[in-house]
Amino acid sequence: MNNKIYSLFISLFISIASSAQYNLQIEITTSSSHNNDSVFVAGNFNGWNPSDNQYLFSKENGKSFLIIKNLAAGTYQFKFTRGSWGKVETTATGGGIENRFIKLSSDTTIKCSIAEWSDDFARVEPKHTASENVHLLDTAFFIPQLNKSRRIWIYLPKGYGQSTKKYPVMYLHDGQNLFDAFNSSFGNEWGVDECLDTLIAKGKPACIVVGIDNGGQSRMSEYNPYDFVYKTEGGSQTFAAQGEEYIIFLAQTLKPFIDKHYKTLPSKENTIIAGSSMGGLISYYAAIKYADVFGKAGVFSPAFWTAPAIKPFTDVVTNKLTGKFFFYIGAKEGDKYVSDMKEVAEKLGAKSNAMIYTVIDPEGQHNEIAWRKWFAEFYNWVMADGFNGVIKL
Numbered sequence: 001m002n003n004k005i006y007s008l009f010i011s012l013f014i015s016i017a018s019s020a021q022y023n024l025q026i027e028i029t030t031s032s033s034h035n036n037d038s039v040f041v042a043g044n045f046n047g048w049n050p051s052d053n054q055y056l057f058s059k060e061n062g063k064s065f066l067i068i069k070n071l072a073a074g075t076y077q078f079k080f081t082r083g084s085w086g087k088v089e090t091t092a093t094g095g096g097i098e099n100r101f102i103k104l105s106s107d108t109t110i111k112c113s114i115a116e117w118s119d120d121f122a123r124v125e126p127k128h129t130a131s132e133n134v135h136l137l138d139t140a141f142f143i144p145q146l147n148k149s150r151r152i153w154i155y156l157p158k159g160y161g162q163s164t165k166k167y168p169v170m171y172l173h174d175g176q177n178l179f180d181a182f183n184s185s186f187g188n189e190w191g192v193d194e195c196l197d198t199l200i201a202k203g204k205p206a207c208i209v210v211g212i213d214n215g216g217q218s219r220m221s222e223y224n225p226y227d228f229v230y231k232t233e234g235g236s237q238t239f240a241a242q243g244e245e246y247i248i249f250l251a252q253t254l255k256p257f258i259d260k261h262y263k264t265l266p267s268k269e270n271t272i273i274a275g276s277s278m279g280g281l282i283s284y285y286a287a288i289k290y291a292d293v294f295g296k297a298g299v300f301s302p303a304f305w306t307a308p309a310i311k312p313f314t315d316v317v318t319n320k321l322t323g324k325f326f327f328y329i330g331a332k333e334g335d336k337y338v339s340d341m342k343e344v345a346e347k348l349g350a351k352s353n354a355m356i357y358t359v360i361d362p363e364g365q366h367n368e369i370a371w372r373k374w375f376a377e378f379y380n381w382v383m384a385d386g387f388n389g390v391i392k393l
Helices: 192-201 216-224 243-261 278-289 312-321 333-350 367-382
Strands: 019-029 040-043 059-060 063-072 074-081 100-104 108-113 134-143 147-154 169-172 208-212 229-233 235-239 273-277 296-300 326-331 353-363
Touching: 019 100, 040 367, 063 074, 074 333, 100 108, 100 312, 108 296, 134 243, 147 192, 192 367, 208 243, 216 278, 235 367, 243 278, 273 278, 273 367, 278 296, 278 312, 278 333, 296 367, 326 333, 326 367, 333 353
Parallel strands: 019 108, 169 208, 169 273, 273 296, 296 326, 326 353
Antiparallel strands: 019 063, 040 074, 059 063, 074 100, 134 147, 147 208, 229 235
């Protein structure tokens, strides 16, 4: 990295994934009430598929085991299911659990005990948690570029209605997971509204936030500008790229609507785009392909592994780029994913005039809890003029 890159690396030891291949054997014991049920493992080695027959446990002599062959060295996360996320493992009292993880550097056998399953407990619906500053802009905003409709959320800072002030605008993907636990995956959300309510009350700059719901099963396509073929030992699945159309929708349909109907600062310097995982990928793409629209980006745990072409495209466009880029990833997400993000950030820093802030959290995982933890740091930095002078850890 050259001296244009402003980076915070709080990871002590991050190693690049080795080319060596290893076998992982997993042995499990389960609660007696489901001894005869099929059990699967879902993780970042199989796209988190909860019913992948290539990752179905075998039973022999009263033992349940699975051998996953030819895994590259690195860190892997996983959970056990009985064929769907509605039947995922839990604590003994039915509580959710964090992803299991293992750092693989040799042929390894691990033994795991599954306490209980989620479907054995009455589901407790999460409560609505959105603040009074969050509103539904539309339950079915039309996306002409994709011929679809989507729910859109908007956060208006306290006092917006009584003020003549104009505000920057942040566009965030996966709108279901931003403001309201009731709508979010597994009851976890970013807490964007609570975070901004607190920061603004303390005198930090205010911002309008627009949250766009993801398309569920079409998310892998809508958040990728490139075709992606997901391969397993049992076959492959192709996700046709729709990311270009999605970003054109944001730039040419949604943003003009927001600028017309709300008190915004429409310049690129006041237009931010951010998201996580596939949302991190498409945010980065938007900021480098449409840099005249999106001047700042939050790239959280980007799924660059689904879009190898993003690296050579970065080389092509970087000499024209300025703006601000915040990169975040958790070390526990896996060495390969950390390496991918670092490579892209370093390419961007080596040839552009962009300001870059890179965070690698040694305890971070790939979930809303981690992204919520770092959202305030991202917001404070991206809204500041130039670089922050002081970082408190």
